[in-house]
Amino acid sequence: MALTPQNSEAFMREVDEAVRQDRMLTFWQRYGRWLVVAVVLGLILFAGWLYWQQHSRTQSEAVSEQMDALLSTATRGGTPDAKQLDALTQASQPGYRAGALMLKAGIAARKGDSKAAIAAYQAIAADNSLDQPYRDLALIRQTALEFESLKPQQIVDRLKPLAVEGAPWFGSAGELVAIAYMKMGKPDLAGPMFAAMAKDKTVPDSIRSRARQMAGLLGIDAVETPAEPGQG
Numbered sequence: 707m708a709l710t711p712q713n714s715e716a717f718m719r720e721v722d723e724a725v726r727q728d729r730m731l732t733f734w735q736r737y738g739r740w741l742v743v744a745v746v747l748g749l750i751l752f753a754g755w756l757y758w759q760q761h762s763r764t765q766s767e768a769v770s771e772q773m774d775a776l777l778s779t780a781t782r783g784g785t786p787d788a789k790q791l792d793a794l795t796q797a798s799q800p801g802y803r804a805g806a807l808m809l810k811a812g813i814a815a816r817k818g819d820s821k822a823a824i825a826a827y828q829a830i831a832a833d834n835s836l837d838q839p840y841r842d843l844a845l846i847r848q849t850a851l852e853f854e855s856l857k858p859q860q861i862v863d864r865l866k867p868l869a870v871e872g873a874p875w876f877g878s879a880g881e882l883v884a885i886a887y888m889k890m891g892k893p894d895l896a897g898p899m900f901a902a903m904a905k906d907k908t909v910p911d912s913i914r915s916r917a918r919q920m921a922g923l924l925g926i927d928a929v930e931t932p933a934e935p936g937q938g
Contacts, residue, residue, distance in 0.1 A: 785813065804830065804840040811844070815851060824851050839874055846878045858886040871902055877909035881917065897924035904928035 772790055779786045786809065794806035811826035830836065830844035849856070849864055856864075861882055868879035880903050887896035903909050903917035905928060921928035 800836055804836045807836075808840065808844065811847070815847075820851050824848055827851070842868055842875055843878075846875055846882070849882060853882065858889040861886040862890075869899065871906060872908075876906060877903055877913040877917075880909075881913055884917075884920070893924050897921055897926045900924065901926045901928040 772794060791806055791810055791813075794802055795810060797803045797806065807826065807830050811823050811830065814820075814826060815823035827844040827848035831841045831848060833841065846865065846868065849861060853861065865879040865883050868875050869883040870876060873879070880899055884896045884899040884903075887893070887899070897920075900917040900921035904914050904921055906914070909917070918928045
């Protein structure tokens with residue numbers, strides 16, 4: 707019996723559907739297992755990433771608490787737990803690691819072990835994995851401990867790049883450089899540097915006070931005169 711046009715179209719649609727189903731079945735038989743594996747693997751990786759994010763936050767909080775406790779003990783004049791401090795010097799977070807290394811060096815200096823403290827500060831200053839402000843501060847503290855054994859020119863060469871207005875450690879580095887200038891018989895260089903520190907409000911008050919006195923002794927008025935009413 708001949709097929710009518712409508713029956714013919716319906717038959718062709720059934721054939722096309724059967725072909726598509728057959729192709730899908732063949733594709734699934736060939737690749738279905740690998741698709742399932744890929745989906746499952748993706749879910750596992752995503753879950754692992756979420757876990758790592760949470761773990762990292764938890765670890766950071768724990769390290770922060772440990773660091774706070776050690777610093778609190780040190781600032782009260784006590785001796786932080788050596789094992790905890792050593793563990794923090796191996797922390798994966800560079801900031802906490804640098805802080806722990808600086809604290810360990812400072813404790814050695816406080817105990818009078820200058821040799822160990824100098825070596826520790828020197829190692830921090832040379833550690834390229836740490837942020838530059840930590841390295842610069844370590845260099846300043848190393849130089850302060852070595853001050854009497856170094857020639858004044860060595861101190862100037864080492865710290866002059868840090869002894870500039872606007873630099874983070876201008877006060878600490880500038881004070882050592884200015885004193886080195888005085889030992890070299892160069893008050894014309896020491897005086898202006900003391901005056902600059904005395905007028906720089908970002909410099910710690912204790913250093914500003916000393917710098918003001920030293921500038922005065924060298925004949926430079928570093929006392930700031932309050933502005934008169936109505937003047938900007």
